[in-house]
Amino acid sequence: MINTSKINSLRCITCGTTYEPYELDYTCPECGARRGTLEVIYNYDKVREEFLDFVESSDEPDIRKYEPLLPVEDIGLLPPLRIGGTPLYPYHDMTDEIDELWIKDDGGNPTASYKDRATAFAVAEARRQGLKTMTCASTGNAASSLAGLAASAGVETVIFVPKAAPGAKIAQLLVYGANVFAVDGSYDQAYDLATEVAGEYGWYNRSAAMNPYLVEGKKSGALEMAHQLAWDVPDRVFVSVGDGSIISGICKGFKELEKIGVTDKKPEVIGVQAEGADTIANAFDRYEGEEVTIEDQEAYTMADSISVGKPRDIVKAVKYVYENGGRYMRVSDEEIKEAQVELARNRGVFAEPAAATACAGFRQALANGELNKDDRIGVFITGNGLKDIDAVKESVPEPEVVNPELSEVKEIVEEKGLN
């Protein structure tokens, strides 16, 4: 028996039609896969009553701590790994120009990215339905997250990647035991193929945005950040944006905390896109509160996890940020590389380029005088730099080559002033 007392309904982000909990798996049939993404609407009165007591008395080290606001009736259906529960580092010493700066480092998740927060709930829903196989199309973090978390839960995976995807990323899927299909075509063709095959066999589909529970998982980072700051949320948070799911989750998380009275405000949510992959930022700039207009584009950025020209969660990502009072900004690949090196060098946090993008946004806003000194800032770091080690090679200097002679080393040490 499903106890659905905490979920009230599923609601289409575009037409607003509501559906019964668990009535649909993916998207609103009226509005289609792209515009018809669903929101999970809770019974907020019930959540309000239970949430704080539950959180404060929980011994769970991870997202399970926030169960009353998460879309799972049986927490035992989550994969048996530690999802979330990641550190929030104070970095106020980064600059005299900001009083409080917090970095939420999600690189230590089981598969080293923020995506695990979302995948956990897709796996739980597949298990609830008794489905033995899950699928998705992805070249990156979503795929490795699905492969790893499903493996831990004994669920089979079939993953579609474009044939041109890097061998290292495919190897990571294969080591988790995923059945990988390398599609001789584009990412979009792989995406459509995954959807078709999932329909054919009744497999559960974790492809980006199709699935209302993914955004729910992604909001857990906002819940954690707020909790780690004793519910005194930042004034502004910076989030890297590709498909639009993470920022949608983060907006929803902060909004719901305010709605149930746990916090007394929401942070301004600032989405940061790469200049060459700014479809959502463009749609946001055109948006005036009515229909979201979508103009897909060719994406080009070195930050491959956000190199998305046809973002699947664009409608939520535009509407939620608009409602939040937030905004979008763009950074160059050069700014991304600088932020990546700065984070590693000064903070010991090695972020993948897509994750450093949020930090690049913060740095740009700071440099442009768009922040106040007494602002309290949060930055979400959504993936580990080890995911894409080749990307840093061009951002760092060459090592000094020496013979094993003290004199040679001394010369360089003294020339560089290291002594």
Place this chain on the structure above:
Amino acid sequence: MINTSKINSLRCITCGTTYEPYELDYTCPECGARRGTLEVIYNYDKVREEFLDFVESSDEPDIRKYEPLLPVEDIGLLPPLRIGGTPLYPYHDMTDEIDELWIKDDGGNPTASYKDRATAFAVAEARRQGLKTMTCASTGNAASSLAGLAASAGVETVIFVPKAAPGAKIAQLLVYGANVFAVDGSYDQAYDLATEVAGEYGWYNRSAAMNPYLVEGKKSGALEMAHQLAWDVPDRVFVSVGDGSIISGICKGFKELEKIGVTDKKPEVIGVQAEGADTIANAFDRYEGEEVTIEDQEAYTMADSISVGKPRDIVKAVKYVYENGGRYMRVSDEEIKEAQVELARNRGVFAEPAAATACAGFRQALANGELNKDDRIGVFITGNGLKDIDAVKESVPEPEVVNPELSEVKEIVEEKGLN
């Protein structure tokens, strides 16, 4: 002012001479760098009084929780990252042949390996002494750990690597801002050069085993595992062994917990070496309780983090395991690869080959009937597979290449029985 009331002395592992706390930085001058490694001896009466109350009332999410048994007088000197506090996963369902199997997954540490536990204390000691620069020789996890943790603490690093080290590993050091010297010579030449340069400039040396605080940090994994099991320690634990420092730390941690009365026994500690790099196992087999005889060798194994022919902490690693009542075993590269794939596939834990080696030892012991069904087993997973993604490529199958056509996929799905 240093409050040294918790540290009683530093004691040479070979001659037993004791020194005042902080009297020496590295090794016993009588016995030399290799045989003269030092043990940190605590004031155990004081620790016994304080330890449990401190741990149980601590809100720290990481190793700081175990402060009374760690060699730092001012906990604020540790790098400002979350060190340890890693998950312990129950994996009893792995086999019907064992009642309890626990996997301690250290891959989520700041630089994705167990080494961070040790580096944290080297950084703290450098800061205590007011030293601005740290150095080490390493191609692997120790180097990236030093580069990352020192960066977070504002300490400069100079790291010596053999010129032949993989570019990806060097890039990781450089992104953290390390000054990297690529030595045209062997690892041993790089090691000696680092020692010489450190002496010349008074830099703090984090090279393996030289430094008594590294083993102290490495014992924190044992403290955590015991705590996560409510002080009811496993019967046997499996640990991968290269230089010998981690296993020495783990032996010492479990021993000290028993000594202060927090646990009522020690687990049997089983060191697992790669067949092609078994210098310590060989020395252990020859050992009869007197002097440790050392016969270095050429190392050859695909598990590069434990591919060590001249292990620096061999004396402790032999003596501690002997005293523990434990033993050493050897596994083949084939067994390591199998364990790596098994861990990822069935458990969602992607371990680097050196880390999967501990699991390979468990599997071999189980297959050989050396374990009892009611044994409670712990396995330490000491590094993330993302560190060495190329190593898995030969252990996994090729992906299926298809055109973006449903019919092509269906044929393979049905042939493989995935439907």
